Amino acid sequence: xxxxxxxxxxxxxxxxxxxxxxPVAGEAAxxxxxxxxxxxxxxxxxxxxxxxxxxxYLDKGKLDAAxxxxxxxxxxxxxxxxxxxxxxxxxxxxGERFILQGGDCAERFQDCNAERxxxxxxxxxxxxxxxxxxxxxxLVRIGRIxxxxxxxxxxxxxxxxxxxxxxxxxxxxxxHAVEDREHDPxxxxxxxxxxxxxxNYVRSLLESHFADIHKPGQWDLSFVKDPETRQHYxxxxxxxxxxxxxxxxxxxxxDESMSRVQLFTSHEGLVLDFEESMTRKVGDVWYNLGAHFIxxxxxxxxxxxxxxEYFRGIANPIGCKxxxxxxxxxxxxxxKALNPSNTQGKVVLISRFGASKxxxxxxxxxxxxxxxxxxxxxxxxxxxxxxxxxxxxxKTRDFTAILSELTETFAAHDECGSWLGGVHFxxxxxxxxxxxxxxxxxxxxxxxxxxxTFCDPRLNWEQSIEMAFKMVELLKAxxx
Numbered sequence: 001x002x003x004x005x006x007x008x009x010x011x012x013x014x015x016x017x018x019x020x021x022x023p024v025a026g027e028a029a030x031x032x033x034x035x036x037x038x039x040x041x042x043x044x045x046x047x048x049x050x051x052x053x054x055x056x057y058l059d060k061g062k063l064d065a066a067x068x069x070x071x072x073x074x075x076x077x078x079x080x081x082x083x084x085x086x087x088x089x090x091x092x093x094x095g096e097r098f099i100l101q102g103g104d105c106a107e108r109f110q111d112c113n114a115e116r117x118x119x120x121x122x123x124x125x126x127x128x129x130x131x132x133x134x135x136x137x138x139l140v141r142i143g144r145i146x147x148x149x150x151x152x153x154x155x156x157x158x159x160x161x162x163x164x165x166x167x168x169x170x171x172x173x174x175x176h177a178v179e180d181r182e183h184d185p186x187x188x189x190x191x192x193x194x195x196x197x198x199x200n201y202v203r204s205l206l207e208s209h210f211a212d213i214h215k216p217g218q219w220d221l222s223f224v225k226d227p228e229t230r231q232h233y234x235x236x237x238x239x240x241x242x243x244x245x246x247x248x249x250x251x252x253x254x255d256e257s258m259s260r261v262q263l264f265t266s267h268e269g270l271v272l273d274f275e276e277s278m279t280r281k282v283g284d285v286w287y288n289l290g291a292h293f294i295x296x297x298x299x300x301x302x303x304x305x306x307x308x309e310y311f312r313g314i315a316n317p318i319g320c321k322x323x324x325x326x327x328x329x330x331x332x333x334x335x336k337a338l339n340p341s342n343t344q345g346k347v348v349l350i351s352r353f354g355a356s357k358x359x360x361x362x363x364x365x366x367x368x369x370x371x372x373x374x375x376x377x378x379x380x381x382x383x384x385x386x387x388x389x390x391x392x393x394x395k396t397r398d399f400t401a402i403l404s405e406l407t408e409t410f411a412a413h414d415e416c417g418s419w420l421g422g423v424h425f426x427x428x429x430x431x432x433x434x435x436x437x438x439x440x441x442x443x444x445x446x447x448x449x450x451x452x453t454f455c456d457p458r459l460n461w462e463q464s465i466e467m468a469f470k471m472v473e474l475l476k477a478x479x480x
Contacts, residue, residue, distance in 0.1 A: 032087055034079075034285045034315035035343040041313035043279040043286060046272055051306035053152040053270060053299055055173045055183035056166075063273065066185040070277035075289025076146065076195055077265065079282045079315070085264045085292045086317045088140045090345030092421040093377045098137050098475065099348075099422025100128055101266065101379070102464070103144025105456040106151045109171045112194045117201050119429030120145060121210065123461055125261065127468040133240050134472030135479065140264070140422070146198040147267035147291050149173075149191040150274070151455055152299045168454060173271065176454045188274050195290070199265065206263065229439055233469055266319075269294035272310055285315045295319025295350060298384070303334050312338050319348040323385060324357050328368045335374050348377040350424055354385030355404035358412060366416040379422035380409040387456060390444040396457050399437030403470055410474050420478065423471065427459040438463040 057063045091097045102124055104111075111117075120143070128139050149172035158167045166174055166181040172191030174181050269275045269288070278290030288294060298321040300307040311318050318338055322331055331349075339346045349369070351362055369376055382405035386397050406423065413420040433449045434457035436442050442463075451457075459467060 032083065032090070034083060034086070034287075035339070035341045035346055037285050037313055037315075038340060041286075041309075043276045043310070043313070045313070046276070046306040046310040049304065049306040049309045050302070051272065052302070053297075054273075055169065055185075055271060056156075057183050057185050059185070063185040066188050067273050067277050069189055070192055070274065073192060075278065075280055075287075076192075076199055077289050077292050079287045079289070081264070082287055082289075082292050082316050085140070085142075086315075086343075086345040088345070089317050089348065089377050091138075092140060093344050093375060093419075095419045095421070095479075096138070097140050097421070098131065098135070099140045099142060099377070099379055099424075100124065100131060101142040101144065101422060102127070102425040102427045104148060104428060104453075105144075105426045105458060106170045106454055107145065107148045107194075107198075108176075108454060109149075109190065109194050112197055114201065116430075117198060118205065118210070119461075121202055121205055121263070121429075123427060123429035123464050124263070127464055128261065129240065130236070130465070130468040131471060131475065133243070134236065134469070135475035137475065137479065141262060142264045142266050142293055143202075144266055144426070145202070146195040146265045147191070149194070150268065150270045152268070152270060152297050154299075170455075172274070185273075188271065188277075191274070192290075202263065206261065226439055236469065264292040266293040266295065267291050268297050269307070269311065270297065270300065272306055275310060279314060286313055288314045288316050291316075293317050293319065293348075295321065295348070297321055298323055298325070298352065301334060303330055303337065308334060308337055312340075317346055317348060319350050319379070321350045321352055321381065321384075322365060323352045324354065324361060326361070326365065328365055331365060332368055332372050332374070335369070335372075335376060339375070342373075342375050344375045345377065346375070348379050348422070350379045350381050351409060352381040352384040353405065355382075355401045355408060357385065358405055358408035362409065362412045363416055366413065366418050370416065370418070377421045378413060378418060379424050380406055380420060381424040382406045382409070383424075383426045383456070390447065392444075394444070394447050394451065396444070396447060397435045399435055399459070399463055399467070402435075402459070403467065406471065406474060410478050414478060425459060425464065425467070426456055427464045429461050429464075431462065432458065432460045434458050434460065435463055438466050440466075 088097055092099055103120060124141055124143060128141055132139055150170040153167040153169055155167055157164050160178050165178055166183065168174060168176050172187045174183050275288055275290065279286050279288050294316060296307050296311055301320055335347055353361055382402045383397060386401040386405060387395060389395055410420050432452050433442055433446050434451055434453055436444055440462045
């Protein structure tokens, strides 16, 4: 995918934001006006609504000081970058692009180092190359990166021996060590600075041609045990290499777009004190400059709740999870509340049903959205509905179930004449052992070998690359 180059518009700034990972230099932001701010909305009106999943801070003065500090800091991303993402998502909605969104379940402060960040970026770029080459469709790349430090939990407390402590809710709220579970507002500020460092380093990698696509031959496919599957993957790599060699012989190998890509940032908008502090007025509209894209989780999408009230007023594209507990009529009302102007590219519905439940519910939701003539982008999160515990209590996911949910979701959209516009994975560039299955044949007994996650299990490098190959066939069929 060679991106067109147009003269860039002058940037509109809502803060310094110099470290943003956004459109490639020389690529214009969107000419589309952002959606208008709803009447009566401010970044603070959420405070009058019921709220769930928030930290329980004991020292309110300390929280106020942290929020004031965050308000005074520059935004992490630029409004023009947010507008550019919304424009690309509008193209996704009509089948002209596909979203690849992925990264850690919960980022950890300790992983904000050069090696780990390079591995996170590498896996997204390698999956991108497989999908672009195999499915022949431009991608929107969105990382769960530079802000995914806060997590909702099913239970606020947990037992450790005779002690009851707060559940771990992400490094920007509390620590993973049992003795460090008190909710600390200073961690919100630490989360900001770790996000800024991550953005700065990833931006520098992308600007230094780290994303050069001329190196697929370096990929290690030794994890593929099945000879027939291995031969197929080898052939794809050779085809990509031959195509790049041909382009080089034609004199186009030095095109800037061959060595640089766009990457947008995202996180779940959970802690509204933090999100409010990142919200800045630019012209007549409000942007959350903490990320390009933020989403509402399955546990915080109450129609009369604080999260919907906050999200409905910002100009950013918004994701909203929907799953087995979703009431279809309420979802229609929720979409209208989040996007009253019905702007294309504004709302992304992220389905997460579980492999065995997709057919029971998803088609009903798709048909209801179509009947209401609502503009949405459809994305599948095949991870969260397929989590289970092994006999020894280890949380894991099965590669086969993840692929099955994707397959069933593509099929449901096909039957409804709809376009599944993206996927949302929890994954890592490390060879961890957190999910079972795949060609590497990880079993439950292997999980303890390299189980790193503090929250939910992720696909490792091998499983992620294999999933990309599998998705090529699904995308090819969907585009026929």
